[in-house]
Amino acid sequence: MVTEPWRYSTDGVSVALRVTPRGGRDDIDGMETLSDGRSVVKVRVRAIADGGEANRAVMGLLAKALGVPKGRVKILSGATSRLKQVAIDGDPQRLGETLRQLTASKANRSEAKD
Incomplete structure (x- = not known):
């Protein structure tokens, strides 16, 4: 079982990211x-x-995918690194559930391709 790469707080969630710039699509x-x-x-x-x-x-x-204004997404660390920690302000439970759905649908899709 993979642990979820986000942590809940009273203000929202903090998410660990690995970013690929020039990845061909967003x-x-x-x-x-x-x-x-x-x-x-x-x-x-x-x-x-x-x-x-x-x-x-x-x-x-992230703002678009999670349905929050861009101003609610901020980089906490890793601004010059591929590995970043990002804070997203909003309802922590809703954000966590949306992240779970977004990442699960991608995992299912990549398994289906194999």
Whole structure:
């Protein structure tokens, strides 16, 4: 059982991400376990990792996917790294459930391709 790569707080959720800039499309690609055992949500964006473009694209993608205003998504750490910690303000239970659905649908889709 993969542990969920997000933590709940009173203000929303904190999500661990692995970002692929210049990924060909803006999408959430499911979950992955890193070599150190941490779980992350895999995200790809078309934007390049230059001048914060990829970070803005990631925040916009998450805001749209989770149905929250862009201003409620902020990068906590990893602004210049592929591994990021992002905070999303809102109802923690709803955000967690939406993340679960987004990552589960991707996992099911990738298994179906094999």
